[in-house]
Amino acid sequence: MNHPLRENLEIHSGDGTEWVRCTRCQHIHCRADQDWRKFCTTLLLPPTKAGPLMDSLAGQYLLRQVYCPSCGALLDTDLVEEAEGS
Amino acid sequence: MEVSPIVTSVDPITFEILSHRLYQIAKEMGTALERVGGTVNTTQMHDYMASLYLANGDVLSAGDSMGWHVACAGFAVKRIIERFENDGGINPDDIFLLNDPYLAAIHQSDVYMISPIHFKGKLMGWSATFVHVMDIGAMSPGGNSPGATEICHEGIRIPGIKLVDRGKLRQDVFDAFINMTRQPVMVGLDLKCEIAANNVAKSRMQAMFETYGPELVSAVSSEMIHYSEAILRKRIAEIPDGQWSDTGVIHADDTWKVNLTLTKKGDHLLFDFSGSSPQAKKGINMPYHATFGACYEAILCTLAYDLPKNHGALKPIEVIAPEGTVVNVKHPGPVSLNTTSGGATVKFVANSALTQMLASSGKWHREVMALNAGHRLARHAGVNQHGKYYVSTLSEGALDGTGARSHRDGGDSARGLSCHNIEWLESNFPLLYLFRRNTKGSAGAGKFRGGTGGESALTIHDAPEGKIKGVALGVAGLRNSGQGLFGGYPGAPSLLMLVEGTKVEETIAEQKSPDHLPDLGGNSRLLPYCEFDIKNNDVLYMRMSSGGGYGDPLERDPERVLNDVEDGIVSPEEATEIYGVLIGEVDGAINSAATEKLRASLRQERLREQK
Numbered sequence: 001m002n003h004p005l006r007e008n009l010e011i012h013s014g015d016g017t018e019w020v021r022c023t024r025c026q027h028i029h030c031r032a033d034q035d036w037r038k039f040c041t042t043l044l045l046p047p048t049k050a051g052p053l054m055d056s057l058a059g060q061y062l063l064r065q066v067y068c069p070s071c072g073a074l075l076d077t078d079l080v081e082e083a084e085g086s
Numbered sequence: 087m088e089v090s091p092i093v094t095s096v097d098p099i100t101f102e103i104l105s106h107r108l109y110q111i112a113k114e115m116g117t118a119l120e121r122v123g124g125t126v127n128t129t130q131m132h133d134y135m136a137s138l139y140l141a142n143g144d145v146l147s148a149g150d151s152m153g154w155h156v157a158c159a160g161f162a163v164k165r166i167i168e169r170f171e172n173d174g175g176i177n178p179d180d181i182f183l184l185n186d187p188y189l190a191a192i193h194q195s196d197v198y199m200i201s202p203i204h205f206k207g208k209l210m211g212w213s214a215t216f217v218h219v220m221d222i223g224a225m226s227p228g229g230n231s232p233g234a235t236e237i238c239h240e241g242i243r244i245p246g247i248k249l250v251d252r253g254k255l256r257q258d259v260f261d262a263f264i265n266m267t268r269q270p271v272m273v274g275l276d277l278k279c280e281i282a283a284n285n286v287a288k289s290r291m292q293a294m295f296e297t298y299g300p301e302l303v304s305a306v307s308s309e310m311i312h313y314s315e316a317i318l319r320k321r322i323a324e325i326p327d328g329q330w331s332d333t334g335v336i337h338a339d340d341t342w343k344v345n346l347t348l349t350k351k352g353d354h355l356l357f358d359f360s361g362s363s364p365q366a367k368k369g370i371n372m373p374y375h376a377t378f379g380a381c382y383e384a385i386l387c388t389l390a391y392d393l394p395k396n397h398g399a400l401k402p403i404e405v406i407a408p409e410g411t412v413v414n415v416k417h418p419g420p421v422s423l424n425t426t427s428g429g430a431t432v433k434f435v436a437n438s439a440l441t442q443m444l445a446s447s448g449k450w451h452r453e454v455m456a457l458n459a460g461h462r463l464a465r466h467a468g469v470n471q472h473g474k475y476y477v478s479t480l481s482e483g484a485l486d487g488t489g490a491r492s493h494r495d496g497g498d499s500a501r502g503l504s505c506h507n508i509e510w511l512e513s514n515f516p517l518l519y520l521f522r523r524n525t526k527g528s529a530g531a532g533k534f535r536g537g538t539g540g541e542s543a544l545t546i547h548d549a550p551e552g553k554i555k556g557v558a559l560g561v562a563g564l565r566n567s568g569q570g571l572f573g574g575y576p577g578a579p580s581l582l583m584l585v586e587g588t589k590v591e592e593t594i595a596e597q598k599s600p601d602h603l604p605d606l607g608g609n610s611r612l613l614p615y616c617e618f619d620i621k622n623n624d625v626l627y628m629r630m631s632s633g634g635g636y637g638d639p640l641e642r643d644p645e646r647v648l649n650d651v652e653d654g655i656v657s658p659e660e661a662t663e664i665y666g667v668l669i670g671e672v673d674g675a676i677n678s679a680a681t682e683k684l685r686a687s688l689r690q691e692r693l694r695e696q697k
Contacts, residue, residue, distance in 0.1 A: 003326065004451040006442070007492070007533070007572035007637045041693055051527050051660060053578035056612075057564050065573075065692070072689030074573035074638035079565050 008073045009036065027070035040075060041067045047079065096305050104298065104306040105147075105394060111290045112137050112149025115283040119217060123279035125272050127218045130506045131481040136283055138291070139163050139212040140397070146211060146307055148395035153383030154376060154429070155196070157400065159214035161375045162190035162198045169246045178204040179253035181284055183263070183277075185222075186245040187237070192376040192429065193369070193421045194241045195222045195229035197276070199249070201284035205295040210304075213287030219276040220477050223266040227477040228465035229422055230559045232615035235367040236418035242266050250281060268467070269477050314390065314398030319353035321389050322402055324449060327351050330442035334431035334459060337563025338614045342366055342412050344431045348439035357381045357436060358406040359413040368615060369423035371415035376424070377432050378405045384436035388444065388453070423615060426483070426560045430460035434569075441571065456489030456496065456536055456571035456634035460561030461580035462613075464628065466620070468554030471516045471547075478515060480628065481506045483560075485522075485540025487529055487577060487633040489568050495646075496537030496568070496633030498524050498655075505540075516549035520590065520600045525578065525629055526654050531664045532574030532635020533642050538655055539567070539577065539630035543603060545590050546620050553621040558582050558613040567631035574635030575664070584618055585610040585625040603627060639665045640685045644676045 002012050005020060011032050012021040018032035020039075029039040043065050047057040054063075057079065066076040096104075115136030120129050127133045135155035138146040143163035148156040166182045182200040185191045191198055196216045203211045218229075224241035225231040234240050242263065249259055260277065264270035294303055331347040345361035365371045372380075382400055390399045407414035412428050415421060437457050444450040467477040484505035488496040508519050520543040530536035546554055560566070560580065568577035588608035593600045600606060606625060620626055647667040650656035652674075661667045666685035668677045 003448045004445060006445045006451075011446075043692065049664075050531065050575040051578065051664070053525070053527050054576075056579060056581065060564060063575075067692045069693065072692045074640065074692070077570045077573050077575050079569075079576055 006075070008068070008075055022068045022070060022073060024073045025068065025071035027068055037066050037076065039069070041069045043067070044080075050077075096302065096309055100302070101306055101309060104294070104303065105310050107294060108138060108147040108307070108310070109149060109394070111287055112147045112151065114290065115213065115215060115287050116149060116151065118283040118286045119215060119279045122275070122282040123217060124275035125220045126479055126481060126506050127220065128276065128279060130510075131479065131484065131503050133218045133503060135159060135214070135216045136287075137214055138287060139214060140307060141209050141211050143167060143212065144311070144397035145400065146310070146396055153386040153395065154192070154379030155216055156395065157379035157382045158190055158192055158375050159198055159200070159216065160397070163200055163212045163214060165189045166200050166246050170248070174248060176202050176209065177252050178202070178207070179250065179288075180248055181250035181281055182246055183244055183249045184246045186243050187373050187376075187421045188417060189245050190375055191216075192373065192379075193229070193424050194224070194243055195219055195422070196425070197280070199277070199280035199284055201288060203288050203291045205292055205300055208300075210295065210300060211291065213284045213291070215280045215283045217276050217280060219267070220272045221267040221269045223268070224422055226557045226617055227268055227467035227555065228479065228557055230465060230557055231369060231420070231422045232557065232559070232617060234369050234420040234422055237420055238418060240369065240420055240422040249277070255281070268475065310394045311396050311398040314393045314396050315401045316398070317393055318385070318390050318399055319402050322350065322355060323353040325350060325443060325447040328443065328446060330439040332435045332438040334435045335563060335565050336370055336427055336431060336561055337565070338368065340366065340368075342370060344413060344428070344435055346435040346439055348443060350443055354402055354404065355385075356404045356406065357439070359411070360406060360408055362408070362411045362413045365410055365412055365415045365419040367420070369420035370412060370427040371419045371421050372413050372424050372428045372432055373421065374407050374414040376429060377407045377413045380429060380432040381405050381436045384433060384440055387437065388440050423559050426460065426463060427562070430561050434459045438569075445572070452492045454571065455491040456530065456532070456568055456574050456636050458486060458489060458568045458631050458633065460566045461486055461539075461631040462558065462560035462562070462566070462582035462628065464559065464582060464626070465557040466515065466517070466554055467557075468516070469550050470514065471549070473550060476515060479506070482540060482542050482628050482630055485542075485630045487537030487539040487568065487631065489571065489633040490530070490532050490534035490536050490574055490636035492636055493534070495534050496529070498537045499540040499630075500537055512547075516546050516554060517544050518547035519544045520625065524655070525632060527657060527660065528578035528629070528632035529655060530568050530570050530575040530577040530633055530635035531639040531660070532570060533637030533639065534574075535635050535642070535650065536568045536574070536577045536633025539580065539632035541627070541629045543625050543627045545625050546622060549622070553619045556618045556620055556626060558616050558618065562614050568634035570634040571636045573638045575639065576634050577632030578629065580631040581627065581629040582613040583610050583627040584613055584620070585627060586621070588623050588625050590625055591623055640688060644678070644681055648676055
């Protein structure tokens with residue numbers, strides 16, 4: 001039986017195994033016991049990509065975004081320290 | 087798990103009437119605090135707690151009070167029982183005072199007042215209140231002391247004392263307490279409003295015992311707690327087992343992290359804060375009971391949102407917080423800044439882990455929202471235009487935007503507490519507001535966007551000394567504010583900025599509006615944890631946090647984006663670049679075909695270059 005994992009992601013049961021699957025394009029990312037982020041596309045962007053008022057974060061933080069590698073759906077956005085992101 | 091939430095020993099109608107009456111008594115205590123109190127913290131911000139307890143100190147009814155204080159006051163009741171049951175006695179009409187953070191309080195400024203409730207000579211329960219008193223005799227006015235490196239710098243610390251003895255105020259104790267503060271009259275009012283609220287509780291509870299009999303009231307009390315525990319355990323059990331984690335960060339002259347892993351197994355929740363930073367020599371540290379209370383509050387706001395707020399909702403929770411860390415401070419670690427720093431961060435990670443857990447549930451996954459990692463705020467003190475020394479609060483924190491949910495946008499300037507009235511503030515203190523408004527472009531983008539936070543700017547006006555003192559607190563560092571959820575963008579960071587040497591007086595003299603900061607000139611600097619002076623022609627700018635967004639902005643209904651552009655919440659450039667929505671320059675309407683094409687192109691662009 002399927003159950004949600006988060007917006008645009010679900011746990012899909014098939015062939016006796018549980019998988020992390022994109023609900024927009026049905027792309028299978030990985031097994032449910034794996035870190036789905038490692039199977040996605042990740043971009044590090046200037047914080048101002050989230051709006052001009054994020055300018056005070058420049059030089060300290062980056063905007064990290066994680067996308068479905070198949071359809072480009074945005075799955076996660078986070079602020080990470082530049083040292084952590086590089 | 088089989089549960090029996092239906093009342094078994096009391097008929098359901100009587101149960102409903104009496105349980106709601108217990109809720110209303112706690113609410114009425116809060117009203118008494120507001121009406122008798124005199125400081126902005128109590129009367130306008132509603133920074134207080136009022137609740138009822140069983141004879142053993144277990145939570146009976148929390149009204150609408152802040153959950154972590156309800157839990158901590160339960161610890162306070164138990165500490166009072168331990169200290170006084172064999173030493174001085176617990177007598178009818180006594181009232182006890184406690185503000186020791188190592189025993190039960192969160193920080194010294196939050197003064198708990200604990201009152202036993204007797205009926206026909208027998209101890210039946212307790213009432214408890216706190217208000218954030220306007221001063222506590224610490225290093226800094228207002229109680230939050232950025233310079234404190236140990237608890238002894240942070241003011242009066244009382245592990246339990248009898249303030250009212252069998253109905254008679256101990257004037258010697260009262261005077262000793264207020265005499266150690268900078269604002270004895272206002273702190274005296276703070277204490278007296280707490281006495282009044284506890285008297286209201288005692289009077290109402292005794293009337294209830296008289297009308298219904300103590301046995302029936304006790305039976306309803308037990309059933310209420312059983313009901314909350316049973317329903318909560320059932321809800322937890324329905325969610326798939328798993329582990330979720332998050333980390334919160336405070337930056338000032340050092341970096342402190344709060345790590346949390348939440349483990350859900352069966353009907354039990356374990357909040358494990360192992361790996362959090364060692365305790366700081368800065369008052370951001372949390373006592374264990376406060377960390378526990380923050381987790382309890384997170385439960386009350388999520389899985390138990392509609393249940394009677396009582397001890398039943400505590401029982402499925404276990405909290406591990408290693409001693410000597412920012413989440414379980416040991417002597418002599420300071421705590422005075424903690425509610426709005428370490429506390430805000432613990433609440434953030436607790437709610438974040440719970441949100442991730444709820445999202446994995448078929449039943450609860452729509453009941454999630456983006457969360458706020460805290461904001462900056464300030465207190466102020468000095469000589470006012472009436473020639474009197476004062477201490478007070480700038481309560482702009484109430485103007486945070488809230489996070490987006492899975493099905494709706496966050497609220498603009500809509501946080502839980504309330505904000506002071508500007509006219510009231512200007513008539514009492516030497517301050518002049520230049521503006522207070524929603525911050526344009528601050529909300530986190532998403533399928534549903536966060537709420538915009540407020541921004542305010544003020545200068546001093548008619549200050550006899552030509553300056554006043556400010557105290558900067560909150561979650562320092564720039565990763566505060568609303569954090570996005572499931573792809574949603576973060577809100578703009580909350581800032582506390584001092585602009586020195588501006589042209590604000592000249593601008594006002596020329597009858598120009600001082601509502602655009604860059605036009606005022608001056609030198610600006612962000613304020614970490616510190617005391618600072620606001621002098622003539624200086625401007626204090628406060629930007630509160632804005633809500634994080636939920637989901638992918640490219641999935642937002644273009645009509646909602648258009649509405650935001652029309653309302654000035656989102657600029658036309660942001661509409662295009664972040665939301666992929668094209669709005670006609672001439673007709674102001676959405677170009678649907680071009681929008682669809684642009685969104686497809688932006689998705690492809692995401693995949694073109696990967697790390």
